[in-house]
Amino acid sequence: MDRRHFLASAAALGLASGNVLADALTLQRFHEALKHDPKLVVYADTVGDQAGQAIIKGRIPADLQGVFYRNGPGRFELGGERYHHWFDGDGFAQRWQLADGKVSHLGKFVQTQRFTEESAAGRFLYPSFGTNPGRKGPKNNDTVNAANTNLLPFNGRVYALWEGGSATEVDPAILSTVGIKTWSGEMKSMPFSAHPKIDPDGVMWNFGALPGGERLALYRIGADGQVLQTGVVSVPRLAMVHDFVVSAAHLIFLIPPYDMVREDDKSFAEQHHWAGDGPAARPMRVVVVSKDTLAIRQIFELPPHLAFHFGNAFDDGQTTRFDVALHEGDGLLHLGRLMRGERVKKLANRGYTAQITLDYASGQARVARLFGSSEFPRVMPQVVSTRHRKLALLSTSNANPELILDSVNLLDIDSGKADTFRFDAGWVAEEHVLVPRRNARSELDGYLVGVAQDTKRAQTVLTVFDAARVAAGPVALARLPYRAPTCFHGNFLSA
Amino acid sequence: MKRIALATATLLIAQFAGAADLTIRIDDVKSADGSVMVALFSSAPNFLKKPMNGAAVQATAGSNTVVIKDLPEGDYAFAVYHDANANGKMDTNQMGIPTEDYAFSNNAMGKMGPPTFDLAKFTVPAAGLTTRVSVK
Numbered sequence: 001m002d003r004r005h006f007l008a009s010a011a012a013l014g015l016a017s018g019n020v021l022a023d024a025l026t027l028q029r030f031h032e033a034l035k036h037d038p039k040l041v042v043y044a045d046t047v048g049d050q051a052g053q054a055i056i057k058g059r060i061p062a063d064l065q066g067v068f069y070r071n072g073p074g075r076f077e078l079g080g081e082r083y084h085h086w087f088d089g090d091g092f093a094q095r096w097q098l099a100d101g102k103v104s105h106l107g108k109f110v111q112t113q114r115f116t117e118e119s120a121a122g123r124f125l126y127p128s129f130g131t132n133p134g135r136k137g138p139k140n141n142d143t144v145n146a147a148n149t150n151l152l153p154f155n156g157r158v159y160a161l162w163e164g165g166s167a168t169e170v171d172p173a174i175l176s177t178v179g180i181k182t183w184s185g186e187m188k189s190m191p192f193s194a195h196p197k198i199d200p201d202g203v204m205w206n207f208g209a210l211p212g213g214e215r216l217a218l219y220r221i222g223a224d225g226q227v228l229q230t231g232v233v234s235v236p237r238l239a240m241v242h243d244f245v246v247s248a249a250h251l252i253f254l255i256p257p258y259d260m261v262r263e264d265d266k267s268f269a270e271q272h273h274w275a276g277d278g279p280a281a282r283p284m285r286v287v288v289v290s291k292d293t294l295a296i297r298q299i300f301e302l303p304p305h306l307a308f309h310f311g312n313a314f315d316d317g318q319t320t321r322f323d324v325a326l327h328e329g330d331g332l333l334h335l336g337r338l339m340r341g342e343r344v345k346k347l348a349n350r351g352y353t354a355q356i357t358l359d360y361a362s363g364q365a366r367v368a369r370l371f372g373s374s375e376f377p378r379v380m381p382q383v384v385s386t387r388h389r390k391l392a393l394l395s396t397s398n399a400n401p402e403l404i405l406d407s408v409n410l411l412d413i414d415s416g417k418a419d420t421f422r423f424d425a426g427w428v429a430e431e432h433v434l435v436p437r438r439n440a441r442s443e444l445d446g447y448l449v450g451v452a453q454d455t456k457r458a459q460t461v462l463t464v465f466d467a468a469r470v471a472a473g474p475v476a477l478a479r480l481p482y483r484a485p486t487c488f489h490g491n492f493l494s495a
Numbered sequence: 496m497k498r499i500a501l502a503t504a505t506l507l508i509a510q511f512a513g514a515a516d517l518t519i520r521i522d523d524v525k526s527a528d529g530s531v532m533v534a535l536f537s538s539a540p541n542f543l544k545k546p547m548n549g550a551a552v553q554a555t556a557g558s559n560t561v562v563i564k565d566l567p568e569g570d571y572a573f574a575v576y577h578d579a580n581a582n583g584k585m586d587t588n589q590m591g592i593p594t595e596d597y598a599f600s601n602n603a604m605g606k607m608g609p610p611t612f613d614l615a616k617f618t619v620p621a622a623g624l625t626t627r628v629s630v631k
Contacts, residue, residue: 137607137608137610140592140593187588188588189592190588190589190590190592208590210590217589232589
């Protein structure tokens with residue numbers, strides 16, 4: 001057994017020991033805060049599976065039929081303890097079926113090894129992103145796979161995605177867990193990001209990275225599920241790389257300036273040390289990989305930012321342009337406070353969505369501001385990797401004193417104009433995705449479909465907007481008689 | 496007096512030359528491919544570096560038994576892995592993550608990576624010992 005190698009990979013996974021325990025105090029604080037701030041319910045724990053019919057207000061368009069697959073962390077509490085970070089919770093897979101004007105919902109916990117073992121033990125055992133119960137050491141990354149970040153329909157199957165380990169296959173109809181997906185022998189137990197991109201020809205591109213590591217693994221998987229090509233590029237000082245973006249010829253990664261410092265008494269999240277401030281601030285790196293060789297073509301530098309999510313990229317002569325939601329400073333720790341029921345302060349300069357232009361000849365990367373502080377960028381699936389003009393985004397309206405995503409926007413990236421709808425007070429919006437009509441003629445020829453939480457009634461609502469008229473408000477709302485866990489990401493599979 | 500000396504010598508031989516057998520039952524082996532490999536260590540400095548003994552058996556799906564004979568009584572720890580592709584090594588993927596099933600004695604795991612010798616340590620008495628681990 002190669003101990004050095006094992007240790008290096010374990011360190012990269014942040015499988016550190018220590019006293020960053022899931023604890024009763026975090027649970028107590030959250031529940032106390034929840035009494036005074038009902039909007040915190042979106043971070044509340046969920047127990048058991050869910051199934052129900054939605055009550056529809058308005059009309060589900062006749063040509064919008066299919067299944068909206070979504071995923072997010074559902075279990076945060078066990079044995080009287082509560083996780084410290086939103087990213088820690090166990091994956092709760094959800095499917096919203098839209099058929100003949102009716103909407104039904106199903107939600108099930110992904111039966112990962114971690115979920116199964118910890119359920120049987122009645123308490124948290126394994127380390128997660130921001131919490132380390134310190135009760136059991138994992139044998140590999142998939143031992144602690146949370147399967148909690150995205151739900152991807154692909155090639156007739158459905159995958160619950162995490163980022164530090166394998167995809168987990170679930171049944172498309174009943175969401176029962178099939179098991180860990182190993183695409184090929186060499187991809188066994190490899191990190192597989194929750195943000196694969198599907199080219200218009202149906203080919204899936206994805207990557208895997210371990211923070212603190214020095215390798216980005218690259219995967220090209222055919223529409224039939226066969227692995228077409230894999231590769232590894234060396235990128236020193238990798239921190240959390242959550243998403244990437246693809247153009248016709250390139251795969252593009254942003255590496256935020258974090259130093260990964262192994263400290264056994266700290267959680268994985270806390271081992272990320274922001275290195276983007278002060279005189280020794282490091283830049284954010286842009287790593288451009290050529291699709292045809294899977295080798296690095298060029299590396300650019302940008303001012304230090306944190307980025308989770310991208311919109312789309314397209315090549316334009318000797319440049320590539322892409323959009324990305326940028327955040328100022330160390331955003332990872334802020335998210336942790338929510339678990340204790342502490343709200344993050346709303347600051348005007350917290351970040352913005354940018355279009356970045358990479359100029360291969362000059363080696364310069366230019367940043368242009370597209371939109372204010374925002375998140376969850378998505379584009380129409382048919383424009384992925386080619387020239388796009390519309391970008392769906394969530395944001396916080398200026399009128400809202402709190403940092404709560406209350407608005408959904410469809411932004412024209414050329415004019416900068418946004419078509420915006422703001423939900424009522426007490427509503428919290430989740431990711432909205434663009435769904436084209438069959439043979440869509442433009443990026444407005446379709447629907448914007450998402451979910452929002454009505455925290456006053458503790459009910460979850462599916463939303464349908466006409467992509468061409470977002471400000472006019474939803475054409476349909478499908479309300480569940482219960483609250484479903486808040487999701488990170490999802491995808492609509494048209495019937 | 497001579498008889499007592501002989502008896503004492505016999506006892507001493509039994510104690511120090513020893514004939515303690517260590518029987519290791521390895522559960523949850525996924526397939527009958529390749530071998531189940533055991534490396535035995537007798538001290539912390541040598542743990543996972545320099546085995547003092549080793550054994551291998553043709554793998555059987557489910558439970559496998561390996562016997563290491565004639566051990567001096569004392570403290571030991573072992574590492575076991577299922578060399579399913581019979582290439583003679585514990586495979587890892589491109590990120591260095593183990594891709595073959597493994598375990599340490601006491602089913603010990605470190606909080607990050609392999610356990611220490613102390614966590615994996617067990618005592619083999621003169622009468623021998625049967626122990627079991629799971630490679631799941």
